Amino acid sequence: MKKKMLTLMISLSLVAVTAGCGTKANEAKDGAQAAVKTKDTITIAWYPNESGADMKTSRDEIGKVVAAATGKKVEQKTTTDYTIAIEAIASGSADLVYMGAQGYVEANAKNKKVVPLVVQSGESGTLDDAVYNSWLNVRKGDGDGYKVGSIYSIENIAGKKFSFVSNSSTSGFKIPSGRILTFFSKKDKYKNLTVDDLILGGKDKFFSDVLFGGTHQGSAVNLLTGKADVAAFCDTCVANYIELSSGTANTPGAVYKVKQGAAEPFNTLIGKEFEVISVTPVLNQPFVINTGTISAEDTKKLKDAFTSEAVTNNPLIFLPKDSKDTGMFKQKSGKEKFLPVDDAFFNPIRTLYN
Known part of the structure; x- marks a missing residue:
């Protein structure tokens, strides 16, 4: 599985890593988990x-x-910023978080007791295709300006108003910025380009203006309202609000529109359309736990529960393919489920920029 995933990342010119980089960084620390005091909440x-x-x-x-x-009470904490959730799991003020791969890498770097619990499988029901997609998008009608000949290219994004999601977002920052650096650093004019050069816009900067949407939904809104010319956001995070208008899903040239009945923040943008100019697969988001606050016994119970048939077949967790409801996870092939995953699975994200 690791070789297949690494090959995928390499083929997109994001990172040059080998299958040998996957060591289980947290194995030595798992023994300490058994001493964790049982929590009530x-x-x-x-x-x-x-x-x-x-x-x-x-x-x-x-x-x-x-x-x-677990037989425990559960407290839910919603957030308005990626950093809040990352700091919460790293500090132990949260015990469980559903977060992007980059957020996990950051939290794990702060506290090695933060480890992945499960990740959603791909359509095959395995980890081999456990990916979603990072998009670069423009408003419908602007797509021809981002082509070299008849092929979509990011060649012309320099000088544009650009929207990222958050600098802790995997598909809304880490992957697209890595893609941009890889592409443009081959050109003499940008051979010294760094990720810091992509964060601040201005007359003499790579982008004329840089926005952060705060969420994938917010980045999409920046594009559709004209605040940005190009915006990064992922397919799954906006899937509940849009529908394919033309083209082939998850390919450059696909046009999507905000569907009828879309919830906030898209409720005032019904019918607005955007065009995908770049698609990059990204490792699926994990549920992450802090093994310094959750006991080994409860960790096992949670892993068993998440990977159980009861959860896989729960239509309120994995929405049926034809469901019109809104949710985090949706069946496409009918084989999707949660699978255990280890720290090494996310090494391709760690090695970006390195």
Whole structure:
């Protein structure tokens, strides 16, 4: 699985790593987990993308799984900033977080007792295709300005108004900034380009203006309202609000529109369309635990619960393919489920920029 995933990342010119980089960094520390004092309450923190009112049913159902598995009370904490959730799991003020791979890497660097619990599988039901997609997007009608000949390219994004999500976002910052650096650093004009050069906009900067949407939804809104010319956001985080208008899903040239009945912040943008100019696969987001605050016994109970058939078949967690409801996870092939994952799975994200 690691070789397949690394090959995928390498083929996109994001990072040159080898399958041998995957050592289990946290194995030596797992023994200390057994001494953790049993807690009466387990706190779940959520990224801003999953903190909206439209995700409440998913949050509550996952909370019920945690409560039933451990016999503990569950406290839910929604957030307005990636950093809040990252700091919460690293400090131990939260015990469980659903977070992007980059956020996990940051939290694990702060506290090695923060480890992944499970990750959503791919459509195959395995980790081999456990990816979602990082998009670069422009408003419909602007796509021809981002082509070299007939092929979509990021060649012309320099000098534009650009929207990222958060500098702790995997698909909304880490992956697109890595893609941009890899592409442009091959050109003499940008051979010394660094990630810091992508953060601040201005007359003499790489981008004329740089915005951070705070969420993937917010970055999309920056694009659709004209604040940004190009915006990074991921497919899964906006899937509940959009529908394919033309083209092939998850390929450059696909056009999506905000669908009827879309919840905030898209409720005033019904019918607005955008065009995808770049697609990059990204490792799926894990549920992450702090083994300094959750005992080994409860960790096992949680892993068993999340990977159980009861959760896999729960339509309030994995929405059926034809469901019109809003949720975090949706069945596409019918094989999707949560699978155990170790720290080494996320090494491709660690090695970006290195």
